[in-house]
Amino acid sequence: MVLANFLSNICSNLLWLLKACMFSIKRRDNENEGRSLTLTDLPEDVTIDILMRLPVKSLCCLECVSKTTLNIVGSPQFAALHTRRLFYSSSAVEVPQLMLLARYSNLQHCAINLQSLKYNGSSCSTKTNFADIVFMNDWYRYDVQFVFSNLFGISRRLSVNRELCYLVNPLRGEVLELPRSDVKAPNYNGYDPCIHDRYGMGFDHVSSTYKIVHISEYAYENSSDIAARVYAMGTRSWRPIQSVPLCHFSNKSVYAYGDRHWLVEGGKSHNNLIVSFDFRKDEFYWTHHPDLQASSSRNFWLDFHLLTLKGSLAIMDYCSYPEEYIKIWVLKNYDKKEWALDYIINMDTFVERPHGTLLKWGEWENGIFTIQSGVCYFVDLRHGSMKGVKLSPSIINYNLWGPEQYEQSIFSYTGSMVSLKNYGNLIEAARPGMWFLQ
Amino acid sequence: MSRVFKLKSSDNETFEVEEAAALLSETIKSSSSTEITVPNVKAEILGKVVEWCNKHAESEDTKDQLIKEWDAEFVSVDQHVLFKLITAADYLQIKELVDQLTQRVGDMIKAKTLKTVEMTYPTFNVEREVQEELKSLGF
Numbered sequence: 001m002v003l004a005n006f007l008s009n010i011c012s013n014l015l016w017l018l019k020a021c022m023f024s025i026k027r028r029d030n031e032n033e034g035r036s037l038t039l040t041d042l043p044e045d046v047t048i049d050i051l052m053r054l055p056v057k058s059l060c061c062l063e064c065v066s067k068t069t070l071n072i073v074g075s076p077q078f079a080a081l082h083t084r085r086l087f088y089s090s091s092a093v094e095v096p097q098l099m100l101l102a103r104y105s106n107l108q109h110c111a112i113n114l115q116s117l118k119y120n121g122s123s124c125s126t127k128t129n130f131a132d133i134v135f136m137n138d139w140y141r142y143d144v145q146f147v148f149s150n151l152f153g154i155s156r157r158l159s160v161n162r163e164l165c166y167l168v169n170p171l172r173g174e175v176l177e178l179p180r181s182d183v184k185a186p187n188y189n190g191y192d193p194c195i196h197d198r199y200g201m202g203f204d205h206v207s208s209t210y211k212i213v214h215i216s217e218y219a220y221e222n223s224s225d226i227a228a229r230v231y232a233m234g235t236r237s238w239r240p241i242q243s244v245p246l247c248h249f250s251n252k253s254v255y256a257y258g259d260r261h262w263l264v265e266g267g268k269s270h271n272n273l274i275v276s277f278d279f280r281k282d283e284f285y286w287t288h289h290p291d292l293q294a295s296s297s298r299n300f301w302l303d304f305h306l307l308t309l310k311g312s313l314a315i316m317d318y319c320s321y322p323e324e325y326i327k328i329w330v331l332k333n334y335d336k337k338e339w340a341l342d343y344i345i346n347m348d349t350f351v352e353r354p355h356g357t358l359l360k361w362g363e364w365e366n367g368i369f370t371i372q373s374g375v376c377y378f379v380d381l382r383h384g385s386m387k388g389v390k391l392s393p394s395i396i397n398y399n400l401w402g403p404e405q406y407e408q409s410i411f412s413y414t415g416s417m418v419s420l421k422n423y424g425n426l427i428e429a430a431r432p433g434m435w436f437l438q
Numbered sequence: 439m440s441r442v443f444k445l446k447s448s449d450n451e452t453f454e455v456e457e458a459a460a461l462l463s464e465t466i467k468s469s470s471s472t473e474i475t476v477p478n479v480k481a482e483i484l485g486k487v488v489e490w491c492n493k494h495a496e497s498e499d500t501k502d503q504l505i506k507e508w509d510a511e512f513v514s515v516d517q518h519v520l521f522k523l524i525t526a527a528d529y530l531q532i533k534e535l536v537d538q539l540t541q542r543v544g545d546m547i548k549a550k551t552l553k554t555v556e557m558t559y560p561t562f563n564v565e566r567e568v569q570e571e572l573k574s575l576g577f
Contacts, residue, residue: 037521
């Protein structure tokens with residue numbers, strides 16, 4: 001009895017297997033019969049149309065799924081198309097993410113560590129450790145000059161007239177050294193003038209190229225001078241820019257409407273605070289801003305900040321003395337240059353808030369944030385509230401030093417599909433996620 | 439006096455379409471004859487495309503709320519029907535229909551990738567379950 005059942009089971013299984021085989025043979029014969037269409041069966045321009053509508057997060061997932069999608073989504077042409085859509089279509093604004101940058105230094109080396117930070121409204125936690133970059137035998141100075149989408153521009157001062165600039169793409173684990181922008185100071189008469197350098201990155205949607213602008217300020221005994229150059233990613237050298245406004249560029253710059261905007265000081269009057277760089281024409285221009293209703297005793301340099309809020313340019317006034325408020329003007333209409341005072345937040349009631357100056361503000365999903373002494377302050381612009389969250393100390397990943405002092409800062413970044421390997425020889429990582437730069 | 443076009447599916451079924459609806463297709467517009475065979479598209483799918491064209495030909499204002507709701511219902515079909523519709527609409531070059539269908543596919547992909555927490559690249563691993571879900575879309 002049992003044997004009969006056993007045999008009949010085998011028979012029915014075999015029969016099923018046979019049917020399955022025949023079915024699959026039949027399927028192969030009749031292409032359009034019963035087979036389900038897959039995305040890769042669609043005409044390529046339709047597939048690209050679909051992919052272009054997706055946010056970066058979805059595209060990242062797709063890159064991992066199959067070779068076909070990797071080839072489409074990972075190509076530089078697609079990245080440029082997608083970037084262009086990100087910056088020129090109002091429907092495609094990416095949600096800003098947070099990057100925690102911890103800077104370590106001892107007397108010999110210094111290093112930066114990049115980790116993603118998540119804020120859920122009540123607490124902060126670090127998620128992925130993206131990169132550790134160690135500057136060997138160089139404790140001197142480096143600065144994060146800009147963040148453009150997910151690219152961090154880091155300048156490193158080697159000596160008075162020599163500087164290196166690196167592009168770091170933490171999401172893809174890429175570090176690229178840019179060609180040097182060494183240029184002798186104008187009116188160089190044998191001694192080195194004091195120099196300030198600023199870099200800014202943007203995307204020229206007409207030629208579909210990424211560009212970086214470099215501004216050098218020279219201070220002589222009785223005068224000052226300024227020069228600028230622009231570099232198109234993938235080319236060999238920097239090109240000089242003829243006309244540069246003579247003023248002092250701060251390190252506060254943001255990217256909006258296809259141009260990069262700096263907060264500057266020393267313009268023709270107190271009312272000229274924003275200089276912008278147009279990446280299509282490779283030209284500087286002044287951006288008009290509203291009357292910021294601040295007395296001349298205020299320090300524009302320290303109290304005012306440039307931001308982007310959901311793709312729009314904004315100016316923030318952080319006043320902690322004598323009154324305590326935050327005011328934010330937003331550029332509502334780019335073509336007509338119309339600003340509106342969108343937010344006035346009274347800080348009297350806030351228990352925890354940052355004090356003093358030297359704050360850098362950035363944008364998070366629902367508002368703005370800053371960091372001071374290991375505490376991150378999030379302002380939720382929907383409710384006009386502020387919350388201070390203590391950050392846990394960054395964990396030191398490598399034993400090049402003991403528990404030396406480190407500094408934490410937070411940057412806002414958004415996703416993009418760009419891959420730096422298409423623009424030059426990447427610096428090889430010593431091991432995944434870790435670079436040693438000489 | 440509007441012309442009547444005849445669209446023939448790959449399984450030899452013929453659909454009669456009024457001029458206004460038929461001319462929504464660039465392919466038909468630039469064709470010299472009023473009888474067009476649509477290769478590789480079966481009657482079931484061609485029928486739906488004709489239905490869409492008829493609906494859009496009769497409505498004056500495409501921004502009408504009712505039409506939008508009808509469109510939303512129209513694209514809420516099974517994945518494999520969706521892809522077949524796209525292929526047909528693409529062949530017939532009906533731009534607005536292709537737009538609506540591709541937007542729908544994009545939304546489906548977005549929904550499947552909602553679960554990922556981080557923007558990760560090939561260097562890191564995307565969550566297993568998200569990969570599986572995407573594979574079901576036929577990547």
